Amino acid sequence: MSTAPLTDPAVLAARRAALSAPHMAPLAEFAAALRRATGLPVPDADPADGGVRARLLLLLETPGPSIDRSSLVSRDNPTPTGGNLRRFLAASGLAREEVLIWNAIPFVIHAPGARNRAPRRAEQARGLALLPPLLDLLPRLAVAVLAGRAAAAAAPVLAAARPGLPVLRMPHPSPTYVCTSPEVPRRIAAVLAEAAALLRGGRSAAA
Numbered sequence: 054m055s056t057a058p059l060t061d062p063a064v065l066a067a068r069r070a071a072l073s074a075p076h077m078a079p080l081a082e083f084a085a086a087l088r089r090a091t092g093l094p095v096p097d098a099d100p101a102d103g104g105v106r107a108r109l110l111l112l113l114e115t116p117g118p119s120i121d122r123s124s125l126v127s128r129d130n131p132t133p134t135g136g137n138l139r140r141f142l143a144a145s146g147l148a149r150e151e152v153l154i155w156n157a158i159p160f161v162i163h164a165p166g167a168r169n170r171a172p173r174r175a176e177q178a179r180g181l182a183l184l185p186p187l188l189d190l191l192p193r194l195a196v197a198v199l200a201g202r203a204a205a206a207a208a209p210v211l212a213a214a215r216p217g218l219p220v221l222r223m224p225h226p227s228p229t230y231v232c233t234s235p236e237v238p239r240r241i242a243a244v245l246a247e248a249a250a251l252l253r254g255g256r257s258a259a260a
Contacts, residue, residue, distance in 0.1 A: 057131035057139075059123045068100050068125060076104030079190050084159070087183060093160035096120050098153055099127035107153035108195040108252055110188075114203040114225060115156055115172055115180075118163040126154050137226040141238075145245035151252060153191065157204040159183060172203050181207055185214045194218065196251045198244060201225030219251055 058064050072081040077100045087095040096116050098104065113134075116126065123130055128138035142152070158172050158180030172180070184207055188194065196219045199205045205222050212220070223244035224230050224237045231237050 057135055058129040059125065059127060059135075060131045064129075065123055065125075068123075068127075071100035072097055074100055074104070076100070076106050079105050080153075080187075083187060083190060087159055091160045091179075093162075094121065094124070095160045096124045096126050096156075098155060099125045099129065101127070101129070101149055102152050102154060103150045104153065105190050106150065106193060107191060108151045108193050109147065109153070109248055110191065110194055110197045111152055111154045112197060112199050112204040112207055113154065113156050114201045115158045115163075116161050118161075118169055120161060126156060128154065133228045134226055137228065137231055141226060141241050141245055144242060145249050147245065147249050147252070155187065157181060157184070157199075157207050177203055177206055181210050184210050188214045196221065196248050198223060198248050200241075201227075201230075221248055 059068070071077060077098065080098045084095045084097045094116070103109075113126070117132060117134065119132055120126075120130070128135055128142055138154070142149075158176055160180070162172055162176050163169065188211070194215065197207075197211055197215075198221045199207055200223050202225075204225075208220050208222075211218055221244050223241050226241060231241070
């Protein structure tokens with residue numbers, strides 16, 4: 054797909070309206086509570102994905118500076134990272150209804166107009182403290198994929214909240230990382246294939 058779906062105002066309006074759907078309403082309420090508690094922008098999860106019915110949590114790092122275009126954490130955002138996510142997830146065979154995409158630091162850390170930057174330690178700690186209440190909304194969760202260094206820091210939180218949950222780590226799908234080496238896209242594809250195998254109840258792709 055050459056054009057990101059959320060560049061279409063009608064598609065974006067339909068996604069925003071779907072935040073009240075049963076699979077999304079608890080997550081929309083959660084994001085709204087975070088906005089009130091932090092006083093910061095917190096984008097919503099994408100209603101085109103699995104919502105509270107998701108079996109796979111794909112945890113990215115932070116909302117990018119351009120997130121206000123859609124206010125959704127989505128593979129369909131008109132960004133280079135969104136384009137890579139669409140490509141890798143489509144190739145993995147993971148069904149959209151199985152996946153929830155979220156951020157380890159769910160609130161925007163960038164000043165208006167500023168470029169993307171790595172989260173500070175205090176921001177990372179604050180974001181990870183907000184992860185357990187999200188997990189409480191995901192009763193079917195069967196595997197988590199942590200994308201990037203900041204997301205990888207969520208592993209102990211996931212282990213404490215969901216003992217025994219398979220947790221996989223992969224590079225972040227940002228072009229900043231994907232373009233550094235052919236090994237990076239291969240690693241991303243392999244981890245997502247392993248996650249898909251786990252959901253099917255098959256053997257790990259890394260086995």
